[in-house]
Amino acid sequence: MFGQPLLRNMNKQKGDFSLKLPHTFVEKMNALLQEEAPRFFASYEKEKVNGLRFNPLKIERDAFLALAPFSLSPVPFCPTGFYYETDDQPGKHPYHAAGLYYIQEPSAMFVAETLQPSHGEKVLDLCAAPGGKTTQLAAMMDNTGFLLANEIHPKRVKALSENIERLGITNTLVTNETPEKLAEYFVGYFDKILVDAPCSGEGMFRKDEEAIHYWSEEHVHQCAVKQRHILDCAYRMLKEGGILIYSTCTFSPEENEQTMEALLQKYEDLELVAIEKSAGIQPGRPEWTKTTLTAIEQTARLWPHLLLGEGHFVAKLQKVSPAPTWKGKNATSNVTKQTLREYRAFEQETLTINIEKTMYSFNQHLFALPDDCPSFAGLKIVRAGLHLGEQKKQRFEPNHALALALKKEEIVHSLELEDYTKYLRGETIETGGDRGWVVVTIDGYPLGWGKEVKGTLKNFYPKGLRI
Numbered sequence: 001m002f003g004q005p006l007l008r009n010m011n012k013q014k015g016d017f018s019l020k021l022p023h024t025f026v027e028k029m030n031a032l033l034q035e036e037a038p039r040f041f042a043s044y045e046k047e048k049v050n051g052l053r054f055n056p057l058k059i060e061r062d063a064f065l066a067l068a069p070f071s072l073s074p075v076p077f078c079p080t081g082f083y084y085e086t087d088d089q090p091g092k093h094p095y096h097a098a099g100l101y102y103i104q105e106p107s108a109m110f111v112a113e114t115l116q117p118s119h120g121e122k123v124l125d126l127c128a129a130p131g132g133k134t135t136q137l138a139a140m141m142d143n144t145g146f147l148l149a150n151e152i153h154p155k156r157v158k159a160l161s162e163n164i165e166r167l168g169i170t171n172t173l174v175t176n177e178t179p180e181k182l183a184e185y186f187v188g189y190f191d192k193i194l195v196d197a198p199c200s201g202e203g204m205f206r207k208d209e210e211a212i213h214y215w216s217e218e219h220v221h222q223c224a225v226k227q228r229h230i231l232d233c234a235y236r237m238l239k240e241g242g243i244l245i246y247s248t249c250t251f252s253p254e255e256n257e258q259t260m261e262a263l264l265q266k267y268e269d270l271e272l273v274a275i276e277k278s279a280g281i282q283p284g285r286p287e288w289t290k291t292t293l294t295a296i297e298q299t300a301r302l303w304p305h306l307l308l309g310e311g312h313f314v315a316k317l318q319k320v321s322p323a324p325t326w327k328g329k330n331a332t333s334n335v336t337k338q339t340l341r342e343y344r345a346f347e348q349e350t351l352t353i354n355i356e357k358t359m360y361s362f363n364q365h366l367f368a369l370p371d372d373c374p375s376f377a378g379l380k381i382v383r384a385g386l387h388l389g390e391q392k393k394q395r396f397e398p399n400h401a402l403a404l405a406l407k408k409e410e411i412v413h414s415l416e417l418e419d420y421t422k423y424l425r426g427e428t429i430e431t432g433g434d435r436g437w438v439v440v441t442i443d444g445y446p447l448g449w450g451k452e453v454k455g456t457l458k459n460f461y462p463k464g465l466r467i
């Protein structure tokens, strides 16, 4: 349902936010922006805007708009993105648990749009948690090809993995590695790489006031050093002709224009590719580089005073000369006949489809690997494609991820409920049926498993997700 959140939000005043901004940051932005600075600082007095992206892996745009009980208006630079009103609280709706959308800051949606991965490509999201861009990339790839989503921090990788599960993503390997380790494995492997870099977060001050407390000039410098190191690793993993996207949510030229300038000076075979700009998106600033590099105008800046969203920087580069080619092998199945037989017996009873992928088992857990999945021996794997379930004594127990990756017509027994809170709270539900494995659906969209035995549905909604 379309509403007018833009105008209402634009007019909401937030109080004197600029008073909380670090003094040195204010001085620096004044010096950089000069006569534009008052408009920039005025944006801190406005309420932040909220965004969500519907999930085209599960629902089409018109069906989503007909179903969503929120006030929505389109984000001009992302076809799947919408602004919503703060009072809507889409994160609390069962449609969120069903993975029909991902809540994401609107400017952040522009990054994956710039990468534009195609079906069947090999794509790396090197700094991926909590998964805003990974989930967008996987949807653009229509769950085909191979997507490696990596996150260095063990706690943050869990959130990434859960979001991938909720959105029904099946083409992704989730790893918890350093960029250096991945660079040893994947020399010249990827068609497209996203480095959504850790940064000083200046563009998020309005959304996340904690970022203000972390800010210092020293932190900006440390981030710039870290970013260059991550980019070195990304460069090694890019194949000839491959595309690299670099993005931050900060304003500082040291982390943006100057990081790109240093990268281009270091690697002669990297070239900037022009990013198409519309809807208030601005070019990067040559005058903020050390060598007044004109080509930097091809990069993009999203400013909170010029569009409805927070601050972002995006650059697109291409590797133009021959690169070493990948020498690795693809993963092969390690599954025993017995495990496969038990899974197929479950599948025949429960699903109307056969999942024909390379099967892989970690301990008793069975996964359907993404197409052309490279061998991952020695890497810290958090999720390997679609988690089908666990082999228990003489039976197969399906995983939550499988329910969330299915369409209603792929399920033999499903159950619509009048009251979803009971299911999402993990309670047992009296159904009167005796059908075995059942997928609980909301308006036909899977929420999770239940096992219906002698009139009662035993609840398999994961404990960690219960409300």
Ligand SMILES: C[S@@+](CC[C@H](N)C(=O)[O-])C[C@H]1O[C@@H](n2cnc3c(N)ncnc32)[C@H](O)[C@@H]1O
Pocket (backbone or CB within 6 Å): 108, 126, 127, 128, 129, 130, 131, 132, 133, 134, 151, 152, 153, 156, 178, 179, 196, 197, 198, 199, 226, 230
């Ligand atoms: C801007 S956030 C990524 C946001 C994510 N792409 C999304 O759209 O949801 C940057 C990520 O980089 C990770 N990071 C921090 N230090 C890193 C390093 N040295 N190498 C790789 N990633 C790092 C952080 O943990 C963080 O999750």
